[in-house]
Amino acid sequence: MDRPDLPLNALRVFEVAMRQGSFTKAATELRVTQAAVSHQIARLEDLIGAKLFLRTSRGLAPTDEGRLLFPVLEQGFDAMSRAIERLNARRDIEVLQVGVNTTFALGWLMPRLDAFRRAHPRIDLRIATNNNRVEILREGLDMAIRFGTGGWTGHEVVPLIEAPLSPLCSPDLARQLLDPADLAQVTLLRSYRSAEWPDWFDAAGVVCPAVQGPVLDSSVALAELAASGAGAALLPVAMFERYIAQGRLTQPFGVSVPAGRYYLAWPSDRRATPAMTAFLHWLVGASARDGLPGE
Incomplete structure (x- = not known):
């Protein structure tokens, strides 16, 4: 069985009337006439086949059906309002x-x-x-x-x-390196740019040894391997200041080469x-x- 279309305006009028406890106050909040409020409530009552309010000597009183419907609508309208506020807040994002x-x-x-x-x-x-x-x-x-x-x-x-490059290694390994030539005795970790170590040794004035360490395509991976003590890596020092500050890496020599x-x-x-x-x-x-x- 098809569900009837929900009269959103009538539902909103009912929610306000319940919250205000008065058709007159609801009309003021909604900026409509009291007759318009009464019309929308009557329309909703016809749709659901039940009275939502009773008029008593003490004023307007919700029926059991009204009390059942109200919290569902209150939560629903609050959720819609919050969603619209978020959309408005993101409009200029x-x-x-x-x-x-x-x-x-x-x-x-x-x-x-x-x-x-x-x-x-x-x-x-x-x-x-x-x-x-x-x-x-x-x-x-x-x-x-x-x-x-x-x-x-x-x-x-x-x-x-x-991002000039300079050797970085663990502090323990650095204590073994007194001169750039001492790098010939340790594993030289390599990037896919094969000319980097020869260029650095040339700048240091030392003959480049055979470079046979593992090749990695990530400077971050090279830094992690060097920090573990696996060898020395030629890295952009400015990008690994955090490693140096943490004592995980150190720069044994001041020589660097542009890359x-x-x-x-x-x-x-x-x-x-x-x-x-x-x-x-x-x-x-x-x-x-x-x-x-x-x-």
Whole structure:
């Protein structure tokens, strides 16, 4: 059997009349006439086949049917009001989807996200981490923070933070390293960029030994392995300050080599939204306040 359409207006009038205990007061709250209130209540009574109010010498009194219906409607209208308030509160919220290199996300961005949210409470920032392999359009992103040279065809790029590389290892292992040449006696953990260790040894003025340690495609994984004492990893020191502060890693030598930098990128044919512009300005400003090298 089909259910009759619920007369939402009549249900609302009934809920107010029950709460106010008077058709006159209900009419005042709803800004209608008392006759309009009586009409809506009569319509609802006809629909359910039962009286909802009785007129007594002491005024309006709800029937058992009215008392049964009221709490259900009160809760329902309250829930609808809260939902509408949430929708109104989100009406001016702008979602920003950003792909972020995992090393940058964990080493720099995540500890500063609260500051961004305080500065831009109307931006719903959503982060998707990656190992520097990202396709902004295909993945439904607005922007991406990438590591490299910045030469990505079809993209606008803004340089953020330089990331020179230097060996990092556990404090126990570092006590065995008195000179860069001593690194030849330990396992040298490698990224997929094979020229990094030779470039660093060249900068240190030492002949590069055979590099035969394991190859990983994540700087975070390299850092974890180095912190466990498995060897020395060539890492962007600025991204692992937390590890150093915790005593998990240390930098045995001050020599570093340039390897690229982090960039904020987005498709050239995409018009920047207010949220994109705000995020860009915040990133540039925050990195400058940290005193990190950039442009």
